[in-house]
Amino acid sequence: MSILVLGSGQLARMMSLAAAPIGVEVQAVDVSNHKIVDPVTKLASNHSLDKILQEVDAVTAEFEHIPEDLLATVHASGKLKPSAEAILTGADRVREKTLLEKLKIANCPFDIITNIEQLDAAVEKLGEQLIIKASRDGYDGYGQWRMQNKSELTTLKQTLSKLDLNKVPLVVEKMLNFERELSLVAVRSSEGQLAYYPLAENLHHQGQLHVSIAPATNVDEALNQQAQQIFNKLAESLDYVGVLAVEFFQLGDTLLVNEIAPRVHNSGHWTMQGADTCQFENHIRAVRGLPLGSTKVTSHTAMINIIGCSSFNRDMLSIPGCHLHWYGKNPRKKRKMGHFNLCADSYAELSKSIDRLSEYVPLEFFPMLTDEAARLAKL
Template identity: 50%
Template sequence: MTHKFSGNADYLNNGNDLVVVLGHGQLARMMYLAASQLGINIIAVDADRLCCVNPVDKTVLAVDVETAFAHCIAITSEFEHLPKELLATAQATGKLRPGANSIAAGADRIVEKQLLSSLSIPNCTHRIIHSVDDLTEAYKTLGPKVILKTSRDGYDGYGQWRIFSERDFASISNELSTFDFGHMPLIAEQCIEFEREISLLGITDIKGKHHYYPLTENHHGDGQLVLSLAPAPNNSDELQNKAQQIHQSIANELNYVGVLAIELFQVGDTLLVNEIAPRVHNSGHWTQQGC
């Protein structure tokens, strides 16, 4: 593959469309590898250093973020935990897809829960925790098994505590005695006995039309995805349609444009939303070679 990037900014005017991806991890690299086959250039933004980098080898590019924003046809994200200033600058261009409100819904579990509740979309019974006293009351209501999660910056099993016994509760309550709840409220979720986790990868285009891949069944180890089965075994039109209706409700409410992944717990015929991811998603990696 011919490398499109160099130490100067010539590629900004090389005749190919340019898309800027906020974040420079594996998903930005995967998007570059896919987009290059379509004649689309990808520049990644290192959100920590606020500089443009090559999405494959992470070389810092001789173009600043504002210039990249000015030359691109669209800005998107591979990661929702982004600096507010960077997100605001991207939003102000009118090119950010999905918009900052969608990314915020994926970045903050409280915002996410409020969105789901406003749309009457089933999700795990939960309480917002602002203090150890709140946790005590939540454990009485939601126990005996509770998953405690940070409202922000948690992913792949990080930022979580499992309270499965009175001993766990006492230990974690003690651990959180000095926790800054003002800076980071927590979410306590009732631990449910679900049959499996499945996810739906959906795309909404600029005209609001939705497109879907088959449901995928997810298997985890230590809180991280280790295996995706696609299409999900024992899928049905009814289950697929139920997941798509959830996706459409969320996408329509957010005026969404782009890829939106939804993780779902299946309990019989019921689907509960676990999380939404306003971006390409690891449970959809199979689509690159499988479609």
């Protein structure tokens, strides 16, 4: 049994590590040069992409921003899961918004502009507090701009006028006063079998995910059902196979879709220790046509990203329930170097573990820890 992953980063690595125990071999392709590599060792193979495509049982992707010529080549093999349509939808906010509107799924009020002069009309329509997003290639806070009032409009237009909006339109969204950000990671098999992980609560800093708490606090069955019904609509419309992540803004009892990610997702890393079957193994099972694994929660878990930091005391591994996942990358600003999973029997115990972790790491790289430990302690 073998699978090829489009992309050779940490998500491909974690898929490979999860696939090995169930007897599935994973290879990866560097999308920049089409070279086949081992996703764990990064050693290059002598095999060509064409040969690998003939040999593998299935092809999947670790991220959505794949060159369209490569995506077309892989699509022609008939082995790509999820589909090219799903990957293209996740890569393009215009396609994503079009799908959400078609399925009547609630999302942030928005406008799409292909000419900078259309921004004035968008301000009149949506108000002066806006988030402006490049429709392609934006992630972790990149390719995004904020406007708090009209006095910033002239400067913002000067900045955005340098972009080719015909090639990459902008999605202009109304800035909402939402309560929190949640995400649902779930998986669908080729036969339509579904398995849901619980909602996770996500804490961002400067546009980048820093902490996920799972299961999310203060979630009732109605909110879970709402999230799962939205997932079902999306997955059925895309005839989806594999893990799909849906990110939400919560406003009262309502969930608005922020974006979708057609792949294993950072906010699902907690499943590596906090669930019976992790998201990576379940994705491999789905795309290879194996029965899906149980998504039963086994502990309260905090997933904490290690961003731009490589120097800290490994003695934090003495904390009960602390698991370090290191990606082996060279450090740079805003780069995800790895993550911790902290597991505990309750939110109160999880709070204590986060407090203890903060004693071992440089807090300038982990700005959410102290406040999150205090919040969980009050539950």
